[in-house]
Amino acid sequence: MDLGWKWSKGYVGSFRYDSSYPTTSWMRSAATAAVNHISHSPYENPDFNFTSGSSANVTLQFLNGDTTSCGGLFGWVGCAKTTANSPFTTWWVILASNRCWTNGTSSTCTTSSRFDVQTVTLNEMGHVSFLGHHVNPDYSDAVVQGQPVAYPSTNWSMRTLRQMDNARLSTLYGLDPCTVPPCPLGADQ
Amino acid sequence: MRRYTPLAILAVVAVPIVIALIALGAPRAQLTYWGGVGAVSYYGSYPEWRNDAVSRGLSIAVVRVTDVSDLRWSTGSGNRPGRGDIDAVNRGEAEFTIGRLITVEVDRMVDGASPEGPYAIDFWLPGGQIGTDYTPPSELFHELPSPAVGARALATILPSPADLDGGSGTLMVDVAALFPVSGAGTVLTPRAGENIRVESLTESAP
Numbered sequence A: 001m002d003l004g005w006k007w008s009k010g011y012v013g014s015f016r017y018d019s020s021y022p023t024t025s026w027m028r029s030a031a032t033a034a035v036n037h038i039s040h041s042p043y044e045n046p047d048f049n050f051t052s053g054s055s056a057n058v059t060l061q062f063l064n065g066d067t068t069s070c071g072g073l074f075g076w077v078g079c080a081k082t083t084a085n086s087p088f089t090t091w092w093v094i095l096a097s098n099r100c101w102t103n104g105t106s107s108t109c110t111t112s113s114r115f116d117v118q119t120v121t122l123n124e125m126g127h128v129s130f131l132g133h134h135v136n137p138d139y140s141d142a143v144v145q146g147q148p149v150a151y152p153s154t155n156w157s158m159r160t161l162r163q164m165d166n167a168r169l170s171t172l173y174g175l176d177p178c179t180v181p182p183c184p185l186g187a188d189q
Numbered sequence B: 001m002r003r004y005t006p007l008a009i010l011a012v013v014a015v016p017i018v019i020a021l022i023a024l025g026a027p028r029a030q031l032t033y034w035g036g037v038g039a040v041s042y043y044g045s046y047p048e049w050r051n052d053a054v055s056r057g058l059s060i061a062v063v064r065v066t067d068v069s070d071l072r073w074s075t076g077s078g079n080r081p082g083r084g085d086i087d088a089v090n091r092g093e094a095e096f097t098i099g100r101l102i103t104v105e106v107d108r109m110v111d112g113a114s115p116e117g118p119y120a121i122d123f124w125l126p127g128g129q130i131g132t133d134y135t136p137p138s139e140l141f142h143e144l145p146s147p148a149v150g151a152r153a154l155a156t157i158l159p160s161p162a163d164l165d166g167g168s169g170t171l172m173v174d175v176a177a178l179f180p181v182s183g184a185g186t187v188l189t190p191r192a193g194e195n196i197r198v199e200s201l202t203e204s205a206p
Helices: A025-039 A117-128 A163-173 B006-024 B046-055 B083-090
Strands: A012-017 A047-050 A058-063 A076-082 A091-096 B059-068 B098-111 B120-126 B128-130 B133-135 B152-163 B172-180
Touching (some): A012 A025, A025 A117, A058 A117, A076 A117, A091 A117, B098 B128, B098 B172
Parallel strands (some): A012 A047, A012 A058, A058 A091
Antiparallel strands (some): B059 B152, B098 B120, B128 B133
16 A cells, blocks of 8 residues: 555554444453554554544544445445545544454354454554555465454454564564564653 | 746746656656545355345345446546545545446345335446546455446345445445356355355345
């Protein structure tokens, strides 16, 4: 994915939940863990810290996936989208409210096809850092994929960045001064 | 001494610069991307997809493609979004893409109720470039053959038509997904190697 723009190295921004996102603690914990994971990677991709304010660089939403709010597709599971024009410093990361979500222990429904909150959120946050979907099967070892598998299929949980994700972050942003992952909060700023 | 107007001066100065840029290979215009830049769609297998669609209230039908539009915008007019619509995109309140409108007719129902309203229904296939505006192809459909007029396809149909235009226009679509059927009668799905025969799909009860 190349929008002809990327975050400045070491950018520190914010993320928030809007009123559509469930207040369920395990859902927010899982999503926050995903944001923190990519924020504090050993690369100088942007860091997003939580804010309870009414505006942020990244707003997490929970909207119906059978609407056209994400690229004209129906039935989407997750989505990351930004503004029409650069600078692309405002994003919306959306999980589909009509899907079943889990953190591996709790879930929002009892159906067999469940999507992992942390995995899909990490996928979408990868797009915020300008990672593209890896359509080459050789790159299947990547969180940023077009088609996540549903729980309890194998590899249902990909809650950490993989080799190809990291390689792309390294290319785009370079190594963080904190070179021994995982970098602690604030150490990479 | 000959006097030059400002316009003439501009022409004298600018034209050689433009020619020089062309000669040197001027940088290509930057593309503007439109559409969800990271939409995750899910397709595990046909049985999963079918069950998922039915559980979401969608119908499934074998259809025949009757028209494929030229590349256009997902606005009611088909033209580029206006200033107000772009402002809505920048507030996260609207979404516009470039793609093709695929018109189909229902051949036979496989699951669920027949679509209401007109016999011809539409599917929006995102992806394409108009000028310097670009929408990436859909993850779900990008490896499938493009729908061709006269060809059959398997479609999921929305319970009621939806307005694809996120702004001030109206572009109603009825089909959520469209998987082409090969000449040999195989449904081509995002999962390579699936052997779904269109003739063996169970017809829904009337």
